[in-house]
Amino acid sequence: MPTDAVLRELLVRHLETWLPGALHRARRATLALAYAGGDAGCAEAALRVVAGHADRLRGRQLTVLVLADGTEELPARLGAVEAELPASVAVHLVPGGPARLPVAVKAAGAAGAPLLSVVDAAADPAVLTAAAAGKPADVLLAPAPGATARAALADAGFPLTTEVEVVPADGAPARLFAFATGSDKSLEAFKEALWAVGEAVGGRYRDPAGGLLDVVGAPEPGPLRREFLAELARSGPRTVTELRRHALTATAYRSSDAVRALTGLLDAGEAARDPEHGRLGGDVVISARDTGPAA
Numbered sequence: 001m002p003t004d005a006v007l008r009e010l011l012v013r014h015l016e017t018w019l020p021g022a023l024h025r026a027r028r029a030t031l032a033l034a035y036a037g038g039d040a041g042c043a044e045a046a047l048r049v050v051a052g053h054a055d056r057l058r059g060r061q062l063t064v065l066v067l068a069d070g071t072e073e074l075p076a077r078l079g080a081v082e083a084e085l086p087a088s089v090a091v092h093l094v095p096g097g098p099a100r101l102p103v104a105v106k107a108a109g110a111a112g113a114p115l116l117s118v119v120d121a122a123a124d125p126a127v128l129t130a131a132a133a134g135k136p137a138d139v140l141l142a143p144a145p146g147a148t149a150r151a152a153l154a155d156a157g158f159p160l161t162t163e164v165e166v167v168p169a170d171g172a173p174a175r176l177f178a179f180a181t182g183s184d185k186s187l188e189a190f191k192e193a194l195w196a197v198g199e200a201v202g203g204r205y206r207d208p209a210g211g212l213l214d215v216v217g218a219p220e221p222g223p224l225r226r227e228f229l230a231e232l233a234r235s236g237p238r239t240v241t242e243l244r245r246h247a248l249t250a251t252a253y254r255s256s257d258a259v260r261a262l263t264g265l266l267d268a269g270e271a272a273r274d275p276e277h278g279r280l281g282g283d284v285v286i287s288a289r290d291t292g293p294a295a
Helices: 003-025 041-052 071-082 097-105 127-132 150-155 184-199 221-237 239-249 256-269
Strands: 028-035 061-070 091-094 113-120 137-143 160-167 175-181 204-205 212-214 271-274 285-288
Touching: 003 028, 003 113, 003 137, 003 175, 003 184, 028 041, 028 097, 041 061, 041 071, 041 113, 061 097, 071 091, 071 160, 091 097, 097 113, 097 127, 113 127, 127 137, 127 150, 137 184, 150 160, 150 184, 150 285, 160 184, 160 239, 175 184, 184 239, 204 221, 221 256, 221 271, 221 285, 239 256, 256 271, 256 285
Parallel strands: 028 061, 028 113, 061 091, 113 137
Antiparallel strands: 137 175, 160 175, 160 204, 204 212, 271 285
16 A cells, blocks of 8 residues: 555544544534645545544534645545535635645634644644644644654644654555644554554554564564663653553554553563552553662
């Protein structure tokens, strides 16, 4: 699967989780889709997801912004799907691509309500700041090849960020995808979507902590166990919640993988827990155990 299709599938799967939550939280929400290259294929897929949740839109308002070059072709491409949407969904086509996102978000009154932005372009600070205007705000970013986005996303005001490079099995060029949010729950949902898409791609993920991971249902926990030990050495004892968040933000792994890795460390005697017994809940403190030779 080419990486542009990965972006589309990531959006579809994350939208299936984000949309019900946004509509439950607030009476209005905004979905902004911005493309530098004019390929707005994600827009049609996104509108089909929205149409599938028409029953949840009663009494709610959803604004969909589609920002792309070549928008003269979009009405014909999106028209059939728009016809299936309830009146409470407003779709606006905005020419000019991602650079127009700050103006479009402001005009839509997106600030202060749930906002999910998808930006297929370089990490422009003004664009990312506009994407952070929602409450809450999520952004899925596909930056330029060879670029990184973590620092720019943090500077824009997103407290939780993650980056994962997708390495397709068919030899197609690898591509980095970044996600930022203020919600642990949303970050967990994105990681679950990422691994679900990865199994369809059949490729591997380049873990930010180092190495390539085969995308399978239960990835090899060894690299994550080593990363946890390194994090404990750097920062001292951490709670399970803190280590799960570290896995979500600093590695390609999911929250469920973090629990498996921690259980493995404890069973192997490489880490200790406080309290020693009971459920491995979020407030349990994990510390590295000195397994070196006695002095």
